[in-house]
Amino acid sequence: MQNLLADSEMKPMVNQVEHHPYLTQKELHQFCKEQGIEFEAWSPLGRGRILTDPVIVELGEKYKKTPAQIILRWDLQNEVVTIPKSVHKERIIDNANVFDFELSIEDMQAIDGLNRNERFGQDPDKLDF
Ligand SMILES: NC(=O)c1ccc[n+]([C@@H]2O[C@H](COP(=O)([O-])OP(=O)(O)OC[C@H]3O[C@@H](n4cnc5c(N)ncnc54)[C@H](OP(=O)(O)O)[C@@H]3O)[C@@H](O)[C@H]2O)c1
Numbered sequence: 001m002q003n004l005l006a007d008s009e010m011k012p013m014v015n016q017v018e019h020h021p022y023l024t025q026k027e028l029h030q031f032c033k034e035q036g037i038e039f040e041a042w043s044p045l046g047r048g049r050i051l052t053d054p055v056i057v058e059l060g061e062k063y064k065k066t067p068a069q070i071i072l073r074w075d076l077q078n079e080v081v082t083i084p085k086s087v088h089k090e091r092i093i094d095n096a097n098v099f100d101f102e103l104s105i106e107d108m109q110a111i112d113g114l115n116r117n118e119r120f121g122q123d124p125d126k127l128d129f
Pocket residue numbers: 041042043044045046047048049051066068069083084085086087088091092094095
């Protein structure tokens with residue numbers, strides 16, 4: 001990002017990178033915030049693999065929401081643009097239904113704490129462009 005900003009006349013409007021509870025990318029997110037660049041989640045549900053995480057499942061039970069809704073609400077409260085993918089109509093509707101509840105600070109921190117820098121996609125630092 002620093003190389004790009006140094007060499008271009010216009011700032012990118014958005015940076016879409018892999019982001020989910022197992023890969024929170026706090027440093028990059030903060031950098032984008034400071035630069036006024038929107039931070040967008042790629043694979044916000046970790047390709048569906050984080051939906052069975054016990055912490056996420058427990059929070060779903062607490063708030064009476066699905067695990068997907070918990071993760072998507074965590075994104076919104078963190079000011080992360082999030083566009084999950086589903087081929088199921090009911091899930092698409094459910095995934096958009098995240099504006100009628102709010103995660104507490106403690107529960108936001110519990111999800112932050114799941115970070116383990118785990119990628120489901122390729123690592124751009126190791127990709128041969
Ligand atoms: N910029 C690009 O060119 C480009 C191209 C491709 C993908 N993408 C990114 O890829 C992401 C989408 O694909 P992804 O698969 O990598 O990530 P994802 O959105 O993290 O996960 C999608 C998976 O979660 C499942 N799922 C979605 N909602 C669910 C729910 N409510 N309950 C249970 N399972 C649910 C889906 O299954 P079902 O579909 O069976 O419901 C699918 O297997 C988007 O974030 C997009 O940004 C970007």
